[in-house]
Amino acid sequence: MSSKQRAHLTVYSRAWCHLCDELLAALRPMCEELGAEIEVIDVDAHPEHDEAHGQRVPVVVGGETELCHYFLDAAAVRAYLLNFR
Numbered sequence: 001m002s003s004k005q006r007a008h009l010t011v012y013s014r015a016w017c018h019l020c021d022e023l024l025a026a027l028r029p030m031c032e033e034l035g036a037e038i039e040v041i042d043v044d045a046h047p048e049h050d051e052a053h054g055q056r057v058p059v060v061v062g063g064e065t066e067l068c069h070y071f072l073d074a075a076a077v078r079a080y081l082l083n084f085r
Contacts (some may be wrong), residue, residue: 005084006035006036006037006084007031007034007035007036007037007062007080007081007083007084008036008037008038008039008062009027009031009036009038009039009060009061009062009067009077009080009081010038010039010040010041010060010061010062011023011024011027011038011039011040011041011058011059011060011061012041012043012049012052012057012058012059012061013040013042013043013057014042014043014044014057015042015044017058019057019058019070019071020057020058022071023058023060023070023071023072024038024040024058026072026074027060030074030077030078030081031081034078034081034084034085035084035085036081036084043057056069057069060072060073060077062077062080062081065080
């Protein structure tokens with residue numbers, strides 16, 4: 001059994017955000033392919049995240065590192081996820 005941890009991404013989002021919907025639609029297949037989990041946090045439902053991410057959604061975070069915002073940076077996200085293989 002591998003001792004590597006499963007990759008986990010956090011996406012800060014808003015329910016009414018079309019960029020968020022587009023980013024998640026592009027991100028989900030990549031995460032399925034590479035075995036990563038996605039946690040989506042609605043900054044409107046969780047005001048503790050609004051100050052940090054509220055004006056720049058969507059934001060994709062891996063660990064403590066912001067990988068991209070507004071649009072999916074597929075190369076940056078893939079490079080991050082490949083560290084868990």
